[in-house]
Amino acid sequence: MARQGHLQIDRVSKQFRVSGAPLHVLDAVDLSVAPGEFLTIVGASGCGKSTLLRLIAGLDTAFQGNVILDGQRVTAPSLDRGLVFQEPRLFPWLTVAQNVALGLLNAGLGKAARDRAVSEHIVLVGLDGFQDAYPHQLSGGMAQRAAIARGLVNRPGVLLLDEPLGALDALTRARLQDELQRIWAAEGITMLLVTHDVEEAVYLGDRVVVMAPRPGRIAAVFDVPHPRPRDRSSPALAGLRDQVLAALEATTSGPPPTGMVHIASRPALAEQVFLPAE
Amino acid sequence: MIRRRTLLTGLGTALATTRIARAEDPVTIRFGFANVGVDNRQFSGGNAIATAHAEHYIDNELKDLPGVKVEFAFFKGAGPAVNEAFANGQLDFASQGDLPQVIARANGLRTRQLAAGGAHAPMYLAVPPDSDIRGIRDLKGRKVAIFRGTNNHLSAVKVLAANGLSERDFQGINMDEASANAALVTHNIDAAFGNYGVLLLADQGLAKIAYTTKGDNPAFERQATLIAADSFVAKHPDLTQRVVTAVVKASYWSSQEENREAMFDIWARSGRPASVYRADFAGQALRYRNSPLIDDYLIEQYRVQGLQAKEYGLLRREVSVDGWFDPTFLNVALKQLGLEHYWTRYGADGKPQGGS
Amino acid sequence: MRAAAIPAPAWPAMPPGVIAVLFPLGLLALWSVSARFGWFPPQILPSPTEVGTALLDLARNGDLARNSGISLLRVVEGFTAGSFLGLLLGIAMGLSPKTEDYVKPLFTAFAQVPTLGWIPFLMLLVGIGEPLKILVIAKAAFVPVTLNTLAGIRAVPSIYVEVGALFRFSRWQLLRKVVLPAAIPPIFTGLRYGLTHAWNALVAVELLASAEGLGYLLVWGRQMFWLDTMMGAMVIIGIVGFTFDRIMAVIESRLQRWRLA
């Protein structure tokens, strides 16, 4: 599979109707993600970050604008785009190996190739020895690893991660963050991680996108130029984290949603803002 | 297709993976009895058709046709069950009583009557030995078992009417013979209408007979005939002829007084002792009871049965006896066997007629 | 959680009630056509008009009201007796594990045999009169009511019981204020099952031994080869069963709402 993973989000807007009134979940979002980039998205709840991910995944096609992956418009889910949810969402009646193998169901591989890919990815996420365990026998962190393996097993160009570590305890979470980073480096794929944890976003991302709610839109984009492996406690990262946090706070503490906020919040952060490329 | 089968039975049969209709020979003739022996013994009794079955008259008549077999089925549900089987195309021939036959015709079942087989049969009212019921009139307000839809039923209705009663004057409970016998013994009911089956209880001292149609108006008698599905007759007139001939032969044997005891013994294979049949036939000539003739008396009986069944609310619409009887096979058999004048023909008025 | 069904083609905008009757209407139409063209002999499938007429006749000559009344009365009597005993036994076993130890095995053995199996036994024991019918129906209601009452009481969350203990409730207070109110919804579920079972048992016992009632109407129709009457009786049996179920469902949902509140 040619792995490129160049993702382009082109003036994407989406509305829901909430008791008759339109609610702008996404408003003219523009974003371009380079192949192999690790992009993280932070935002307050309701800013549409998860919705954006679902649109990219192709789960939801009722929107305006275009999502383009390697020149192809996204219209439906595809094995080129893996998605890992906040909950592991493992099929409870299948073992770990069978759950991972679900990802290859429509990949058109032979049985031997499939088995090999499954065990490789189980090893990759560090679940070796748990192939035959049922989901209810796994801890939260292990289940999430299995879900990540399932998302990766197709070797997708883009892996979309919707707060996959949100429900985990701090220790497990830190370990999985490193794990993710290692996998990303090893596989060289494009990753989009949605999170509400600014520290996580800064630690993992090449760029951090801050989204603002009502209407959901991109408020700011931060570059994280620090080389890997990164040190969690480095003052440089901490400084960046504070800036992102400040930007994030600005999106929620401001006056309620009008078109004004959109413009008002940007100049204040001008020096860090990178307008979406191209 | 040998047998007429409805779509549904076809499906049902396929489900049960029982016989599946084949396109050509061999033929299985399916013969039903509106009666079953004690403990579900596969024998009947009380008429010449039972003799024909027990003594293999029909099988013998078909001996030179290796592809043709006869299967006998005995219906605990009596006449109504036989009708259901005919409606499903699961029977070709049956020995059946008058009311079920009238009901079948009124509902448009395509069968015809080929010979008499158990005409002039009596009906009884059995009561517990210590009962104070001495006759039909005493039934008022009592709990009485009637097997509805059988020829006992119509006979009972007529007897009741003659005594100024109707089914509404007592608590009628619908029960088959075996249930009624059990209920009578346990005093669950006060009386039971029935055929020779109740004589078994009387024989054992468990009941006594409070009334019988014997010696009463012959119009109260129960009739029964050999019937066949129209479709079978049309398709296999030759086989039909053989079956009728076999029944006439059995009737002839069963009509000879010197065979009386032997015949009761044959019928006793049904589990009802010979004494029961002896009592049932006591005082009546075998030639009278076992005549296969379709005479004016029989036709008139069915005509009247139809009218009365309507009158007593057992039928919804008028029925006409036209086309019910088909004596052609019977006449051929009688001629073949030289028995044209052996049995007495009775007129519509019940009086003997001169030879035909 | 409700699953979004597999993406379904848009159905013409019609209220669900209308869609619901399309199938029965279609079936009825097919049935009429089949009767008109004689696809099935009328001895196997009478025409819908005949069934309708038979029902009307039954209604007009009073047979319907009389037989339904008799059946309903039997069910009410049997159900009341059976569920009352079931409640008593269920509560007794639920509150006293000792009682359960003594009674449960015998009860289980008794409940294991289907009601249908007990009918011939009871026929020999008490005859075929009204007591038989009441006993059979009562047995049918008794078993699910007992089991659900027992389960309902056992399922009362221990935290409630602990609260009661904290306030030094007496046994009686505990029963009245805590256990019974908490157990009412499952007990009612038992009553609902009990009524369904009772209705089924009524039909069984009336088919086997009766001179009146809706079950008897079926037998009568069968023996007289009146399929229209028979099918009419089936319709009535269905309607009564449906009504019972609806009534119980409405009461049940009321109780559930109260429990959530």
Place this chain on the structure above:
Amino acid sequence: MKRALRGTVLPILLLAAWESASHAHLVDPRILPPLELVAHTAVYQVTDEGLLRNLAASLLRDMAGFTLGTLAGIAIGTILGLSRIADRLFMPSFNGLRQIAILAWVPLISIWFGVGEAAKIVFIMAAALIPVVLNTYEGMRGASTQLVEVARTLTFTRWQLVTRLYLPSALPSIATGVHLALIYAWVANVGSEYFMTIGPGIGGLIIAGRERFQMDLVMLGILILGLVGFLINRGASAIEARLLRWRPV
């Protein structure tokens, strides 16, 4: 141990009362036959009257009707549960029809399917079908939307969605339905032997016992009914546990 002993007190008392009443002729021994007579009847039925053959006939018929009813029930329940159109069109009718007490179908089925095993099997099938349809339907409707999304991201086909997601996730519910179907089929089997044509079987045995006024035979039949019901129940629970071992306990 103590608890188990308690459970035997009432049955022993009951049997003792029975035995003494029967021997003291307090009750007509035809109504309460002494227990040894029941035991004797049991032995006699097994050795001389082919009780086991009767039982085998009953069980075989039961299994045939149960299997057909269950398979049809799963198929119907799946379609009703997954297709909104089918649900709207047929479910209300199904809910209406199932309110007709199952035994009320006996006369109609006998007339439609005639005498013989076919009608009985159809009847048993109908009895087994109802709980399976209902539970399969509920199970399908209860499938997690979250897993449906996973399946969509993995580009499941419709068939894969049904076989890999809906059916397995409905399995616990289907198992409940099948379990009920086993019980209902057994009851319906007895009903078919009571009300349809006579054939070999345990129900026929009980009816014969009543007609011949042999309480011992009736009791033997009841005993067998209960025993078979119990074993069926146990077996179903075991299979259920095996099939659903992936569920957290």
